[in-house]
Amino acid sequence: MNTNLNTESLLELIADKTRELLRAERCSLFLLDKEKQLLWSKVAHGMGGKKFNLTLDKGLAGYVATTGKVVNVRDAYANPRFNPELDKKTDFRTRTVLCLPMKNHLGEVIGVFQVLNKRGGLFTPPDRNLLQIFSSQAAAAIENSQLYENLKESFDSFVWTLAATIDARDPMTAGHSRRVTEYSLAIAKQLGIGKEKLELLKYASILHDLGKIGVQEAVLTKPGRLSKQEYKHIQTHAALTRKILERANFQRHLKEIPQVASSHHERVDGEGYPENLKGEDIPYLSRIMAIADVFDAITSRRHYRDAMPIKQALSLIKEGTGTHFDPVCVEGFMKIPLNKLIKIIKSDVVSHFKEEDLKLLSNYKTSQFLEMLKKENSSLSAEQRKAITGFNRYYNRQIEKQINNKEKGGKMGKFA
Amino acid sequence: MNTNLNTESLLELIADKTRELLRAERCSLFLLDKEKQLLWSKVAHGMGGKKFNLTLDKGLAGYVATTGKVVNVRDAYANPRFNPELDKKTDFRTRTVLCLPMKNHLGEVIGVFQVLNKRGGLFTPPDRNLLQIFSSQAAAAIENSQLYENLKESFDSFVWTLAATIDARDPMTAGHSRRVTEYSLAIAKQLGIGKEKLELLKYASILHDLGKIGVQEAVLTKPGRLSKQEYKHIQTHAALTRKILERANFQRHLKEIPQVASSHHERVDGEGYPENLKGEDIPYLSRIMAIADVFDAITSRRHYRDAMPIKQALSLIKEGTGTHFDPVCVEGFMKIPLNKLIKIIKSDVVSHFKEEDLKLLSNYKTSQFLEMLKKENSSLSAEQRKAITGFNRYYNRQIEKQINNKEKGGKMGKFA
Numbered sequence: 001m002n003t004n005l006n007t008e009s010l011l012e013l014i015a016d017k018t019r020e021l022l023r024a025e026r027c028s029l030f031l032l033d034k035e036k037q038l039l040w041s042k043v044a045h046g047m048g049g050k051k052f053n054l055t056l057d058k059g060l061a062g063y064v065a066t067t068g069k070v071v072n073v074r075d076a077y078a079n080p081r082f083n084p085e086l087d088k089k090t091d092f093r094t095r096t097v098l099c100l101p102m103k104n105h106l107g108e109v110i111g112v113f114q115v116l117n118k119r120g121g122l123f124t125p126p127d128r129n130l131l132q133i134f135s136s137q138a139a140a141a142i143e144n145s146q147l148y149e150n151l152k153e154s155f156d157s158f159v160w161t162l163a164a165t166i167d168a169r170d171p172m173t174a175g176h177s178r179r180v181t182e183y184s185l186a187i188a189k190q191l192g193i194g195k196e197k198l199e200l201l202k203y204a205s206i207l208h209d210l211g212k213i214g215v216q217e218a219v220l221t222k223p224g225r226l227s228k229q230e231y232k233h234i235q236t237h238a239a240l241t242r243k244i245l246e247r248a249n250f251q252r253h254l255k256e257i258p259q260v261a262s263s264h265h266e267r268v269d270g271e272g273y274p275e276n277l278k279g280e281d282i283p284y285l286s287r288i289m290a291i292a293d294v295f296d297a298i299t300s301r302r303h304y305r306d307a308m309p310i311k312q313a314l315s316l317i318k319e320g321t322g323t324h325f326d327p328v329c330v331e332g333f334m335k336i337p338l339n340k341l342i343k344i345i346k347s348d349v350v351s352h353f354k355e356e357d358l359k360l361l362s363n364y365k366t367s368q369f370l371e372m373l374k375k376e377n378s379s380l381s382a383e384q385r386k387a388i389t390g391f392n393r394y395y396n397r398q399i400e401k402q403i404n405n406k407e408k409g410g411k412m413g414k415f416a
Numbered sequence: 417m418n419t420n421l422n423t424e425s426l427l428e429l430i431a432d433k434t435r436e437l438l439r440a441e442r443c444s445l446f447l448l449d450k451e452k453q454l455l456w457s458k459v460a461h462g463m464g465g466k467k468f469n470l471t472l473d474k475g476l477a478g479y480v481a482t483t484g485k486v487v488n489v490r491d492a493y494a495n496p497r498f499n500p501e502l503d504k505k506t507d508f509r510t511r512t513v514l515c516l517p518m519k520n521h522l523g524e525v526i527g528v529f530q531v532l533n534k535r536g537g538l539f540t541p542p543d544r545n546l547l548q549i550f551s552s553q554a555a556a557a558i559e560n561s562q563l564y565e566n567l568k569e570s571f572d573s574f575v576w577t578l579a580a581t582i583d584a585r586d587p588m589t590a591g592h593s594r595r596v597t598e599y600s601l602a603i604a605k606q607l608g609i610g611k612e613k614l615e616l617l618k619y620a621s622i623l624h625d626l627g628k629i630g631v632q633e634a635v636l637t638k639p640g641r642l643s644k645q646e647y648k649h650i651q652t653h654a655a656l657t658r659k660i661l662e663r664a665n666f667q668r669h670l671k672e673i674p675q676v677a678s679s680h681h682e683r684v685d686g687e688g689y690p691e692n693l694k695g696e697d698i699p700y701l702s703r704i705m706a707i708a709d710v711f712d713a714i715t716s717r718r719h720y721r722d723a724m725p726i727k728q729a730l731s732l733i734k735e736g737t738g739t740h741f742d743p744v745c746v747e748g749f750m751k752i753p754l755n756k757l758i759k760i761i762k763s764d765v766v767s768h769f770k771e772e773d774l775k776l777l778s779n780y781k782t783s784q785f786l787e788m789l790k791k792e793n794s795s796l797s798a799e800q801r802k803a804i805t806g807f808n809r810y811y812n813r814q815i816e817k818q819i820n821n822k823e824k825g826g827k828m829g830k831f832a
Contacts, residue, residue, distance in 0.1 A: 007556075007560060009521070009556070010553065010556040010557070010560070013549075013552055013553065013556070014553065017549045021546070021549075105425070130437070133429075133433045133437075136429055137426065137429065137430065137553055137557075140423075140425070140426040140429070140557070141426070141556070141557065141560070144423060144426070144557070144560050144561065144564065145560065147564060148560065148563060148564050148567065150667045150668070151564065151567055151568060151571065151667060152567060153665055154571065154664070154665060154666050154667050154670070155567065155570065155571045155574070157663070157664045157665035157666075158571070158574070158575070158664045158666075159574070160663075160664075161660060161661070161663045161664040162578060164663065165626075165629055165660050166629070168630075169629065169630070210581075213581055213582070213585065213629065214584075214585070216633060217632060217633060244577060244581050245577070247573070247576075247577045247580065248570070248573040248574045248576075248577040249569055249570060249573035250570050250573075250574075251566045251567060251569075251570050252566070254570070
């Protein structure tokens with residue numbers, strides 16, 4: 001429902017019905033990529049669902065796309081423009097071809113629509129009329145789909161921009177919302193959560209700290225420990241996230257964003273906030289976010305402390321099982337492959353990871369890594385020791401760079 | 417391009433071609449409104465473009481929508497379900513009817529598709545197949561269109577929410593972005609600005625103060641006059657608005673949002689900020705926003721002063737012509753009808769305007785009002801005096817209520 005799959009199936013429907021009504025053996029629909037000067041197959045009978053592209057300099061489709069003309073070919077192999085390559089590949093023999101340009105509402109060619117091999121004869125002028133109709137419908141469907149994709153991209157980039165902006169009020173937490181989103185999605189993937197819920201989780205994670213807009217900077221960026229009152233003030237951000245998001249009117253499958261986003265500080269033992277929800281009363285997706293949020297906080301440097309050593313950080317998550325965190329969600333977190341984990345932790349700092357390091361780390365899940373960290377060095381295999389060293393090389397470097405960057409950047413430095 | 421007009425024309429195309437291919441006299445397409453239990457006409461031949469609705473309890477279309485069945489009627493007037501009302505209204509005689517349910521991808525009925533009066537005979541099973549195809553295509557197009565509308569609504573509500581949230585950091589300026597947007601659009605309307613530019617202006621206005629997220633609260637909400645340094649700090653918000661918005665990836669026709677939004681403090685004499693642009697180097701839409709922004713600021717109460725009397729506020733805009741403001745844009749502002757102006761000024765405060773007051777005020781443009789205010793009372797007609805009194809009754813009431821509300825609400829009070 002929330003994707004544009006409708007368009008795909010609409011185009012397939014159009015192609016199938018065109019083939020049926022025109023009594024053709026095959027029908028195909030190509031989209032023109034003007035920049036790359038290619039035609040991309042969108043629907044193509046007889047290709048087993050495989051997508052492929054054609055250059056514009058040869059073949060009837062290329063000719064039609066370039067000139068905007070219609071061609072009705074009675075004997076393909078007698079036509080010098082016909083390109084027999086596809087026939088060879090698919091063990092097919094093209095006899096007749098009716099090929100039309102697809103045009104958008106401005107009259108620009110956006111693709112090509114064609115039928116092959118009319119059963120029992122040649123393609124007629126009425127066939128051409130009918131193909132023209134279906135071609136117009138396909139073109140309109142494609143334009144609508146592109147409008148939707150553009151708008152979706154606008155929306156997404158705007159939501160990300162907003163989150164980054166709010167994070168940047170405190171340079172110490174820049175990148176926090178993005179990393180929390182990536183951890184949340186990585187956990188959800190391990191838990192096998194479906195597509196629509198993933199989208200909900202994505203937006204809820206990006207926006208979980210939106211309410212910080214209402215927290216005073218003096219408190220937000222205070223270098224020392226917070227007083228009880230200051231801590232209470234910061235806690236208001238969770239409820240505020242909800243109140244703000246409730247004013248927006250999200251699509252049906254995203255309606256729960258306000259509740260999911262604002263419950264990321266709830267704890268399964270009921271000691272969290274803002275509503276002291278307990279166990280399964282906390283939205284499942286928020287229980288995932290709780291881990292992501294804490295893990296990012298402790299593996300990043302904050303005003304009042306350095307980033308935690310990784311062993312301590314992972315132990316803290318593990319020890320929170322059943323009190324702070326949902327056991328199933330912790331299990332999901334612990335299944336994240338180590339290469340994935342390190343890439344998220346340092347996404348803001350390290351621009352290039354060595355392929356061999358990532359490959360080595362991909363052999364370990366987070367839980368195995370924690371076990372390794374707890375053992376004596378002497379009881380580990382050489383490969384295990386190598387993995388720990390590899391991980392820490394990135395992990396520790398990040399901390400140094402973070403400190404440097406942040407002291408250079410200063411308040412809102414990213415924008416200055 | 418930026419609207420869903422494509423869908424409308426796609427549906428018309430489908431209806432036209434269906435009529436042609438099925439050799440029918442009329443084709444019509446209805447959408448089902450489940451809540452209201454009505455069928456709305458979306459395309460209907462022979463109705464002169466007029467839209468209308470049908471109840472579900474009578475007529476063949478109602479029967480099809482309710483049961484999901486297909487009907488092929490050979491003699492309409494012999495069929496007890498046929499409703500001859502529309503025939504009477506449009507001077508038409510229905511003979512044969514082929515009527516199908518339109519279903520979405522979940523198989524739910526979302527409308528009805530029908531053809532009337534096959535030329536030279538009865539509707540056949542092949543006709544039914546063809547109608548089924550076109551009906552599926554129409555249904556998919558409608559679903560896509562609804563997806564787009566939902567997403568658009570999400571996006572819009574999210575942008576509004578964000579702006580309201582940023583305004584609310586300082587309760588004194590709550591509602592500012594919304595009012596600036598309304599003034600800007602009202603001016604643009606007087607200047608005859610086209611649809612796509614209006615949309616650009618709308619978003620740029622909503623978001624013009626986004627950069628205030630980077631301004632310190634202590635300065636933003638300071639009760640007294642600002643020091644030179646504090647004033648400079650506040651001015652950074654314009655450039656920051658641009659930097660933040662540049663990170664988002666807006667649709668093509670909205671690409672200029674960052675520049676338009678961030679230039680609302682430029683002055684035509686080049687004394688504005690952030691770039692000291694002069695005259696026509698300032699985007700046209702920003703020159704409109706400059707008036708909207710100043711007018712809202714001076715007609716609202718601020719930390720360091722009360723709202724200005726309306727005569728003084730309008731004079732200030734007028735006197736800024738050619739130095740602060742673009743003369744053409746001031747002219748546009750001065751053409752706003754007085755009823756429109758007062759409604760925007762007090763949209764946050766007054767929930768009900770007397771119709772007779774609005775009617776009286778609609779007789780005057782803003783420029784005429786300013787002329788009246790400058791005259792001696794004795795030289796005005798009775799109606800003119802009545803208009804001034806009427807305007808001020810709302811205008812002054814607003815000021816009082818604003819003060820009360822804001823003192824009650826306090827910081828972020830709207831969310832507390």
